[in-house]
Amino acid sequence: MTIIVTGGAGFIGSNFVYHMLKKYSDYKIACVDCLTYAGNLSTLEGALKNPNFKFYKADICDREAIDKIFEAEKPNIVVNFAAESHVDRSINDPEVFLKTNILGTQVLMDACRKYGIDRYHQVSTDEVYGDLPLDRPDLLFTEKTPIHASSPYSASKASADLLVLAYHRTYGLPVTISRCSNNYGPYHFPEKLIPLMIINALGEKPLPVYGKGENVRDWLYVSDHCEAIDLIIHKGAVGEVYNVGGHNEMANIDIVKLICKRLGKSEDLITYVADRKGHDMRYAIDPTKIHRELGWLPKTKFENGIDLTIKWYLENRKWWETIISGEYRDYYKQMYENR
Ligand code: NAD
Numbered sequence: 001m002t003i004i005v006t007g008g009a010g011f012i013g014s015n016f017v018y019h020m021l022k023k024y025s026d027y028k029i030a031c032v033d034c035l036t037y038a039g040n041l042s043t044l045e046g047a048l049k050n051p052n053f054k055f056y057k058a059d060i061c062d063r064e065a066i067d068k069i070f071e072a073e074k075p076n077i078v079v080n081f082a083a084e085s086h087v088d089r090s091i092n093d094p095e096v097f098l099k100t101n102i103l104g105t106q107v108l109m110d111a112c113r114k115y116g117i118d119r120y121h122q123v124s125t126d127e128v129y130g131d132l133p134l135d136r137p138d139l140l141f142t143e144k145t146p147i148h149a150s151s152p153y154s155a156s157k158a159s160a161d162l163l164v165l166a167y168h169r170t171y172g173l174p175v176t177i178s179r180c181s182n183n184y185g186p187y188h189f190p191e192k193l194i195p196l197m198i199i200n201a202l203g204e205k206p207l208p209v210y211g212k213g214e215n216v217r218d219w220l221y222v223s224d225h226c227e228a229i230d231l232i233i234h235k236g237a238v239g240e241v242y243n244v245g246g247h248n249e250m251a252n253i254d255i256v257k258l259i260c261k262r263l264g265k266s267e268d269l270i271t272y273v274a275d276r277k278g279h280d281m282r283y284a285i286d287p288t289k290i291h292r293e294l295g296w297l298p299k300t301k302f303e304n305g306i307d308l309t310i311k312w313y314l315e316n317r318k319w320w321e322t323i324i325s326g327e328y329r330d331y332y333k334q335m336y337e338n339r
Pocket residue numbers: 006007008009010011012013032033034035036037038039040058059060061080081082083084085086100104123124125126157179180181182183184189
């Protein structure tokens with residue numbers, strides 16, 4: 001069994017690589033990643049020592065490079081994590097989101113058609129459903145909720161999902177899609193809420209909360225997402241979409257306060273800043289289908305997951321200190337200075 005994992009040098013992709021190498025000692029994993037600002041080879045240090053793992057530095061939009069990799073690897077399964085993933089960046093500069101997230105998906109699926117595969121899996125997001133109101137806790141995203149994207153990022157992911165389903169219907173490509181809620185855990189890039197707040201709090205720096213901090217996200221520990229994808233690629237029905245989430249809704253401000261408490265830092269660090277444009281209010285996944293059909297249930301409770309995450313950032317300072325000392329400094333200045 002050979003699996004191509006794209007975007008494996010990023011947050012969730014790398015966690016998935018480690019999950020698969022550990023669980024299936026007879027599988028070959030070929031990671032394809034062009035190492036954008038969000039991809040780090042140091043993240044894959046442990047995997048690179050494993051003879052079952054191979055790394056290809058390539059852009060998923062580069063048809064020639066992708067074809068060569070498919071020719072060499074003859075994959076049974078392709079799992080596509082590669083994407084531009086940060087909503088704020090998509091608001092400032094949408095173009096690369098459309099290229100990677102839509103056209104890159106097309107290139108990968110064309111290669112799947114050309115060389116033949118057993119499964120193409122698209123890693124999508126709950127953001128394709130838009131958002132839910134705060135005052136209707138009874139409403140959840142199901143797989144039947146209409147696509148209603150808000151940001152250039154989520155519109156690009158929604159477009160890719162539509163293309164994936166179109167390749168299934170038109171060409172019979174054996175596809176599956178997972179739409180997961182917000183992940184957290186090891187190797188989460190410092191631009192995202194949880195790692196940003198941990199790292200800033202450790203440095204006694206302001207903790208920039210958008211708007212009033214009342215927006216709600218549905219947090220899932222990253223290894224639970226990896227297990228869901230593992231189940232879907234092996235047992236999921238072709239042509240199907242599976243929502244993935246653990247019923248763990250929390251307001252941003254509560255997360256930030258919890259991080260302050262766990263790190264013994266003062267809440268005075270919290271600084272309310274201008275809101276994100278078009279800011280989605282609430283995400284909440286109904287995971288009934290994946291539970292009923294595939295038996296998936298999340299294993300990590302938020303109280304444990306957040307402690308594990310904080311511990312990981314305390315023990316892996318070198319990983320994030322290297323990142324935040326590079327181009328991230330310009331990004332941070334542009335995004336937060338005078339906000
Ligand atoms: P990330 O930004 O941490 O990692 C993305 C990876 O993709 C990086 O290693 C980057 O180098 C690589 N990449 C980007 N453009 C590429 C290209 N053109 N060719 C090859 N590689 C490229 O992202 P993440 O948070 O790990 O998200 C992974 C996937 O999961 C994305 O598709 C995202 O939409 C989806 N998702 C993320 C979350 C979340 O909470 N982070 C939740 C649901 C779904």
